[in-house]
Amino acid sequence: MHALFRGYLPQQLLADIPRDAASGCAARSTGGTRAKSRRIVEPLVQCAGGMKMHDADVLRTIADAADDAGTLLICDEIAVNFRRAGSLFAIQQANVVPDIICLGKALTGGAINLAATVATADVFDAFCPIDPRRRDARPTYMAILLACAAANASLDLSKLSPASRSRLPSKRRSRDLAPLAGLPGVVDVRVKGAVGAIEVAELHDLDWLKEQFVEAGIWLRPFGNVIYTMPPLTISEGELAAITGRITEILPRWASRHT
DSSP states (O other): OTTBTTTBBBOOOOOOOOOSHHHHHHHHHHHHHHHHTSSSSSSSTTTTTTTTEEEEEEEEHHHHHHHHHHHEEEEEEETTTTTTSSSSSGGGGTTTOEEEEEEEEEGGSSSOOOOOEOHHHHHHHHHHHOOOHHHHHTTTTTOOHHHHHHHHHHHHHHHHOOOGGGSOHHHHHHHHHHHHHHHHGGGEEEEETTEEEEEEEEOHHHHHHHHHHHHTTTTOOOBBTEEOOOTTTOOOOOHHHHHHHHHHHHHHHHTTTTT
């Protein structure tokens, strides 16, 4: 996508996010994190970047660097909001309040497209000056009623079903997936909240792998060099165990095809 629109859009500067606080502080001390603090960050889990994970202290370091530099902190929680990262919003784990936060996907439980951009008063007033006549200016498809109804239903379900918050125990999933780390070609196995990811050196035999998953009764969408799960919070304990079990059965066969 970036290559297709090079020269037409502002250049984006990409930076790796440290996975732990120690390396995060080191990056900040050398100016690395500070220099990149003007960019959008996916809190705790970089989903589009390959399901890479970092801890809350790293996010806090990035937020402090942005504050020191006087730049906006934009948190893209489209994928990790509404408990996908373990808390209602990922930023809560770092006690961070961004200037802008982007929400979506789980906002409607995936039933229909709806996103929300929430900003601080300073950002909002700069975008839309305090003038009643201009406050009424809205995008054409803003707040489509069907999507808003789905969002309200999803939020109500989340509030009424606190038990669903405990159905995705990270420690148990980490334990169940841990043996896969020793397979040939597996680079890393990581879990945070509802997200479980197996990073491999090369995602070979992708069609074969997809067929095996489907035949086993689970639907996964590996991408890049990552095989990941991000189940809905309404999943049952048995369904979650089935997904994890099928992965641990199929991945060794997949790895053996290139050993």
